[in-house]
Amino acid sequence: MKVPSEEPATDPPTPLQRKDVRMRGFQDRTEVAEALQLLLNRLVPLAAEAVELTTAAGRVLADAVTATVAVPAFDRAAMDGYALRGCETFGAGAYNPLEFAIVGESFPGRPFPGTVQTGEAVRIMTGAPLPTGADAVLQAEAAEEIGDGTLQRVRVSEPVSPGRHVGQVGEDVTSGAPLLPAGRRLRPQDVGVLASVGANPVRVVRQPRVCILVTGDELLPCGSRPEGFRIVDSNSVMLAALVRRDGGLPSEPQLIPDRRAQIREALLSTDADVLLISGGSSVGKEDHAPRILEEVGELAVHGVALRPASPAGFGFLAGNPPRPVFLLPGNPVSCLCAYDLFAGRAVRRLGGRSTDLPYRSVLLPLSRKIASAVGRVDYVRVQIRNGQVEPLATSGASILSSTTRADGFVLVLRDSEGQGPGETVEVFLYDF
Numbered sequence: 001m002k003v004p005s006e007e008p009a010t011d012p013p014t015p016l017q018r019k020d021v022r023m024r025g026f027q028d029r030t031e032v033a034e035a036l037q038l039l040l041n042r043l044v045p046l047a048a049e050a051v052e053l054t055t056a057a058g059r060v061l062a063d064a065v066t067a068t069v070a071v072p073a074f075d076r077a078a079m080d081g082y083a084l085r086g087c088e089t090f091g092a093g094a095y096n097p098l099e100f101a102i103v104g105e106s107f108p109g110r111p112f113p114g115t116v117q118t119g120e121a122v123r124i125m126t127g128a129p130l131p132t133g134a135d136a137v138l139q140a141e142a143a144e145e146i147g148d149g150t151l152q153r154v155r156v157s158e159p160v161s162p163g164r165h166v167g168q169v170g171e172d173v174t175s176g177a178p179l180l181p182a183g184r185r186l187r188p189q190d191v192g193v194l195a196s197v198g199a200n201p202v203r204v205v206r207q208p209r210v211c212i213l214v215t216g217d218e219l220l221p222c223g224s225r226p227e228g229f230r231i232v233d234s235n236s237v238m239l240a241a242l243v244r245r246d247g248g249l250p251s252e253p254q255l256i257p258d259r260r261a262q263i264r265e266a267l268l269s270t271d272a273d274v275l276l277i278s279g280g281s282s283v284g285k286e287d288h289a290p291r292i293l294e295e296v297g298e299l300a301v302h303g304v305a306l307r308p309a310s311p312a313g314f315g316f317l318a319g320n321p322p323r324p325v326f327l328l329p330g331n332p333v334s335c336l337c338a339y340d341l342f343a344g345r346a347v348r349r350l351g352g353r354s355t356d357l358p359y360r361s362v363l364l365p366l367s368r369k370i371a372s373a374v375g376r377v378d379y380v381r382v383q384i385r386n387g388q389v390e391p392l393a394t395s396g397a398s399i400l401s402s403t404t405r406a407d408g409f410v411l412v413l414r415d416s417e418g419q420g421p422g423e424t425v426e427v428f429l430y431d432f
Contacts, residue, residue: 032304035301039324039346042316043324044350045205046206046350048203048206050204051202053191053200060183060353061180061185061202062205063182065178065199065202068199070169070170071171071173072167076130077125077126080139081123082124082143083112083121084100084138086135086163087162088119089158089159092156093158099154101152105122106122107125107128108127111131112131114131115131135163136165137165138160144157179194180193186202208273208347208350209251209272209273210248211274212251212253212276214253214254216257218230221233222234222236234332236253238400239253239328246353248274251270254266258280258288263288267292274323274346275326276328276339277326277327278330280327280330281330293325293327298316299313301313305414306376308333308379311334312338314342315327324343326338326339361426361427362384363425367385369419371418374414377412379411380409380411382410
């Protein structure tokens with residue numbers, strides 16, 4: 001049975017026929033900003049889950065954390081030395097040393113059990129509890145032990161004020177104080193602070209599960225060598241790495257031939273939070289993915305005012321929340337561009353992260369002109385040479401190696417005809 005686009009039109013075209021661009025081309029394309037707004041308005045972070053602190057680094061906090069204890073919970077020594085009453089050292093000097101009886105020791109986790117009295121001192125190690133009765137720590141370098149056996153004393157040749165070299169209760173964290181806000185992507189030091197107050201497990205936003213489907217009769221699996229008229233799939237490994245970068249959990253990529261029924265089955269058989277379909281999104285006879293998505297869900301955007309990656313699109317499958325499906329062009333550079341501008345933002349939004357581009361950027365002058373056209377966004381690969389930005393001569397959407405030679409990319413906005421030498425541009429750097 002022929003698809004509707006292959007039959008003579010005797011009646012007004014149906015919505016599916018109007019959206020079928022195969023062998024016809026795009027009559028119009030959605031603006032990048034409009035597509036982004038439509039996409040992000042439909043997405044909210046996924047539900048929270050509890051995880052152990054040992055696996056929480058890099059995850060996004062679902063709830064603000066408030067300290068329920070003080071850190072430290074006791075006064076402690078900030079130096080190795082001697083715990084004593086600071087006021088008793090006033091007047092001590094090189095020509096007027098004062099002596100204190102050493103009555104015990106305090107170690108981390110093993111405090112001195114008694115009370116420091118007048119004229120007494122306790123050996124104390126960094127982090128050990130300050131003994132009752134003491135209010136200062138004289139550092140070891142400023143003291144000299146004398147005597148032996150049970151008559152040991154410490155000779156003090158400089159004064160130490162009360163509170164000196166003592167870590168106070170709550171000096172690090174005060175009980176009841178806000179500790180970390182919701183939405184915080186946890187850094188190594190963050191999980192350390194959470195551990196210090198006993199906040200384990202913690203509630204974090206669930207990581208999006210991302211299904212990667214790569215279509216094309218010409219493709220060989222990653223790990224193969226090119227042979228004959230077949231090429232090795234490079235998009236799947238690139239997409240999986242991008243998904244991991246953005247905090248998602250990529251599935252094992254599936255290679256699917258350009259067969260409508262198989263693409264449809266793969267699309268409907270996954271329960272992933274996000275679906276990426278690489279290839280089959282343009283205007284060729286075997287580009288089935290857009291029509292399948294329209295039939296089984298919603299095709300929200302197909303065709304974007306963007307170079308490269310103009311055949312990109314996205315839609316949604318039913319779910320709570322709706323599950324986004326991204327149509328990514330098969331040409332590798334277009335695939336990378338469409339992922340970063342659209343799909344990557346969705347993965348990050350669902351995982352509670354920022355939707356800003358995840359690249360470091362710098363402002364530098366152009367060494368030569370970037371040509372563009374009004375009405376579209378241009379993704380331009382560039383190199384940085386001697387502090388200036390130079391667009392790469394190679395701009396083909398299938399030349400993936402151009403992105404390895406490039407230091408980054410520049411986005412030329414839709415209302416610009418290009419940018420001339422000397423103009424300052426923002427370069428998004430490919431490096432990590």
